[in-house]
Amino acid sequence: MNEQNVIPDELRWVRGRPGDRLDENRPTVKAIGRLLKHGETDTVRKLLRRWHPRDIVELLVQLPLKRARKLFLSLPPGPAAKVIAGLNDDFRAALLEDATIDRLIKLFDSLDPEDAVDAIDELPEEVQARLLPHLRDFGTISELMTYKEDSAGGIMTRKFVVVPPDWTVDQVINEVRRHANRIKKLSAVYVVDADRRLTGYLKLRDLLLHPSERQVADIMRTDYVAVRSDMDQEEVVRITERNDLASVPVVDADGRLLGRITSDELQRVVRDEAEEDLHLLSGISPDTRPDEPVLGIVRNRLPWLLAGLVGATVSGSIVGSFQQEIAAAAILASFIPMVMSMAGNAGIQAATVAIQGLATGTIWLGDLPWRLGREVLGALINGLAAGIILAAVVLIAGPYIGIQEPALLALTAGLALAGVTLLAAVLGATIPLLLNHFGIDPAMATGIFITTGNDILAVLIFFVAATAIYL
Amino acid sequence: MNEQNVIPDELRWVRGRPGDRLDENRPTVKAIGRLLKHGETDTVRKLLRRWHPRDIVELLVQLPLKRARKLFLSLPPGPAAKVIAGLNDDFRAALLEDATIDRLIKLFDSLDPEDAVDAIDELPEEVQARLLPHLRDFGTISELMTYKEDSAGGIMTRKFVVVPPDWTVDQVINEVRRHANRIKKLSAVYVVDADRRLTGYLKLRDLLLHPSERQVADIMRTDYVAVRSDMDQEEVVRITERNDLASVPVVDADGRLLGRITSDELQRVVRDEAEEDLHLLSGISPDTRPDEPVLGIVRNRLPWLLAGLVGATVSGSIVGSFQQEIAAAAILASFIPMVMSMAGNAGIQAATVAIQGLATGTIWLGDLPWRLGREVLGALINGLAAGIILAAVVLIAGPYIGIQEPALLALTAGLALAGVTLLAAVLGATIPLLLNHFGIDPAMATGIFITTGNDILAVLIFFVAATAIYL
Known part of the structure; x- marks a missing residue:
């Protein structure tokens, strides 16, 4: 096939392995950078067709920003959406800077509302205003955006599994099965009463340990720690660190379950808050980015x-x-x-x-x-x-x-x-x-x-x- | 009973609930502080006998350091060990400052080797040298201490579940059951070959989703990302963030599984590294603590x-x-x-x-x-x-x-x-x-x-x- 002649041998990407990962891929990064420089975006896109989104993220991070942007904008919305969910906020905002509204609409429509909200938050306000009404999940996204960006509600995900206390272990397992593909970082199932108030939780391992006919109410853990949706994210981190939690449920003023905050979100908050302190102490506005124009x-x-x-x-x-x-x-x-x-x-x-x-x-x-x-x-x-x-x-x-x-x-x-x-x-x-x-x-x-x-x-x-x- | 007369009503501790937690407990903290000030350590100890370690941690953090130390040193080794595992490094080091070697030996003998290593790392070197030979887990602890403190090996835990690829889901579930109480933050089961080399992993939910007779090799995920034990912790965080991982396995140079790094440990590293930058930029040595003498x-x-x-x-x-x-x-x-x-x-x-x-x-x-x-x-x-x-x-x-x-x-x-x-x-x-x-x-x-x-x-x-x- 012709394609084989076009793609040089050095373009084989080595999957992430400990330690040697970056070095082995350096020639590939350089070659792809060269192709992009010479306008061969189509060749590169063909090349990346079978790549795992994670590898594309890895490649983008190593390319000069200008070329990374060019490549990112040429990806089809599907892969682009998967890539964007795996990027950190700063880099994402940098990549999206040149995107047109049409492109953004397609992109965010292929994302989960939560991921979309995170990315939309990073866009300039005038772009947000023009973009939002055109999105498929306009309602959900607008609702999520009412939470203050740095509050528990603003960083929670609404993807979680919730069960009533009178279910059996078997029913819970079926519910988990139903949601498994949609939910990342699932470590606990929450138990709520008829008013959707949080009453307890089950760790996934509890489901493995108990016979399938046992009732949730008998085995659920009630020593849960939850946070209110209006709590500041810094306070959320303090509570999770002190209680040694990997994730934490979010409730409203009446104790009704709204969502949960995952471990990677907590990690991001820790980094953001520390960076904010560093910025303010050094005399820079908190939202300063390393690649600012x-x-x-x-x-x-x-x-x-x-x-x-x-x-x-x-x-x-x-x-x-x-x-x-x-x-x-x-x-x-x-x-x-x-x-x-x-x-x-x-x-x-x-x-x-x-x-x-x-x-x-x-x-x-x-x-x-x-x-x-x-x-x-x-x-x-x-x-x-x-x-x-x-x-x-x-x-x-x-x-x-x-x-x-x-x-x-x-x-x-x-x-x-x-x-x-x-x-x-x-x-x-x-x-x-x-x-x-x-x-x-x-x-x-x-x-x-x-x-x-x-x-x-x-x-x-x-x-x-x-x-x-x-x- | 007499005890009821001694303990005033304000000493009832309110369990952590979102938001209002700290305020409601303030009178209790003050009352306990007063009791400690007047040398009533025994009364306080009796009072805390049925408290959850998490609440004791919460109480300690709110007391003035001097009284927190007094109270901590008066706790029996068992509860003290549970409390110490839930503290952050700085505060732990501050609390342990006055402890005698005998007291430290009793304390660390009641801890898991990994938790002990973390706490021992924070002690002054001369105390470490005097303490180590007396510990029950001397061998394991010394081995763990050979890893550089800020390397993947230094922050990993050796508590994890590992299975061979020819086991069935049912066998794996039994193995998880066997370890469940010993292991915190269990989110994945690792699959290794006969040489103990990492070949894949299963998320806990995979065990729920597949029939119990399926073989591990058929359902395991092979897109794992592992880190080498000598990798710097900062690089570990970068890899986990980029790949959106909650925890990551640690391997040696030959790919053999040594341990895993949990989400809370990653969160701690993010905070520590950011603090280090802040310290260095402000002209303070990186190991500065807020309560330094x-x-x-x-x-x-x-x-x-x-x-x-x-x-x-x-x-x-x-x-x-x-x-x-x-x-x-x-x-x-x-x-x-x-x-x-x-x-x-x-x-x-x-x-x-x-x-x-x-x-x-x-x-x-x-x-x-x-x-x-x-x-x-x-x-x-x-x-x-x-x-x-x-x-x-x-x-x-x-x-x-x-x-x-x-x-x-x-x-x-x-x-x-x-x-x-x-x-x-x-x-x-x-x-x-x-x-x-x-x-x-x-x-x-x-x-x-x-x-x-x-x-x-x-x-x-x-x-x-x-x-x-x-x-």
Whole structure:
């Protein structure tokens, strides 16, 4: 056949095996990339016809984004839908960026409503508005979309098996059989009463262990932990981690079963929440993506840079108000970077520890006095150590670079550094806890604000110390 | 009975129900805390005798650490072991801090070897060395401890069900039944050949769906994804996420089945890896805990503060080398905070995005030219915007605060800010990718180093610009 001549030998894809997987497929990825570059999309599509969706996902992730998008857009809706369900949110959004509305309609109509909702959530709002009315499952999807994206309802799946307590094991097994192909990650069957209120659950293994004529009510487990649909996803993760659960049922205010949250969804939430903290602390908007376009770089980062600039302008004004002192001893300006750097770093260190402690639930407010005591003492030691080192450097280098009264300058710099470190650490440790107490996301308001707040304090403390001791 | 008089009504613990759980138990937590404070440990222990371990965990987490430790140390080894298996690593380590070796021996002897290994890993090395030889499962535990802590082998459990391909469904069900109580999170049965090499797997539901006399070989799934025991845990998570797996089998170099990694373990790894990145970027050692003692605050933070101080000293020296210029125009010193803040923030923003992209696998090196192009353009826009704003502020405020030649100073400050932002973003985006290319953990070497490296560049660029344009 002709096709065999067209497809080079290196295009044989090696199925995922531990360790050697990526390396063995590198030539294939390169070859397919080349074909796509030369516009041979049809050849590639033919080639992929018998591939498992998982392998196509693997290939897409390894291609340059531009070619991955080209390839993805050329896949028929069926395989494309299977591929899209296996992608992570960021990559999915990147791949869908260029898709037309018609293409999106076909794609989402081949997906389960839940998978469709997840993917639609990632689309820009104007695309959503144009797309939604055309979808086959418009009703279900709209209903699912009423849940807040980061609430238990927003991350649950409605695919689960539910049985009444008066069924027998045999009936339950038949029900599982009926749903088996439709449901991923099935680990438990839920038991509900006549009002659909959750009353218990059975693990799949319970079905294997008990005789087929036993009644559900006799063998069901009642020590279930459920979450309310309006619960924040971060709280959901905290509950599942503390109770060592792989998945968790979601109920409404009356205890009626609405859905369940699977283990892979929980894993995704853990990653997303951690990333959000990382973003906020680094001064980037939480929805920043690694492959963001230029406009995203501006929108997600400029506001934080400007916020930092405002703070720095205040620091600058403080420095400016000490112009006479600086004109009298220009060497003082050399210490601005040192005190600013220490203040910024010590503050962000303490804030990170506090924020992470709040996120993982290992900080108790009952423990606050102890915590702050430790923080103060530790910061004092760190500040004194850094202060002594800087003072020593000034004392030793002073005579060589013509510093007047090096001992006084050393005392000034050392004391200012110690004081600044102490204060920055205390503020860094307290502010996140305070914000959390008032229901504000501590990561949100920390980051750049703690850094620049401390910068301001730092130059102030330094110049006050310099005026008092050195000048 | 007397006991009823001793135990006040508020001590009734409400089992976990969605949402209202924590609030309803707050009086109980307070009352128990009070009892512990007054040394009534025996009363509390009696009270907890019938409590579910999960509720004791819940109680411990809500008590101040000091009292939680007191209570935990007073629990009998059996319940204490059950409690300890349900705790997260940090909290466990905090609780065990005061425990005697004898107490630890009793505790770990009541745990499964795997749970024991996890907890022992968190103990200080000198305690491990004294403890290990006394444990009942010394052999197994030592063997498990040979795997690197953050490798697939280090996080796997050896509790799983394995069957040969010639068994019938009925035989497999019996095997599951035999192991059911011992194994948590059982979702699949693995199929191995005579050499114990992994050849396939069955989901539990497959056992329900097929007639009991069918042979395993006929119905087993062969599209398994396994990981090698020496694979890094971060790579394991990437593979499971990409393949949408809840758990994954672990094999040795010859493909022999060694264990499996469960969904909750994967979730823990995701959290730990994200925390590690957050820590490193914030300038804290990766093993920092929110409840670290004073010595930990010094050990985990001082080295990074000093590294920052070294960089800042270089910045300070550069400022110092422009002493004459500063003496001539002290206003120049006011701009040090602005350029430093912009450089630090823009650098850390770009670095965070790059590091996160590397961690989640959404950055492809094949995409590098595009990525950098976007980053340069975005940084240029951000830098110009900030530069124009700062220049406008100088122009407007200049006449009022007696700045000489405000137009030239505005030009200097604006240009320097734009240039610094551009350079900082490019370095921030490239350095993590370069480090990753050479096999160094990018989060490790970024954080404070990018910030201070950019600080140095920032003051240099600013003073060079000032000398050229303003003076």
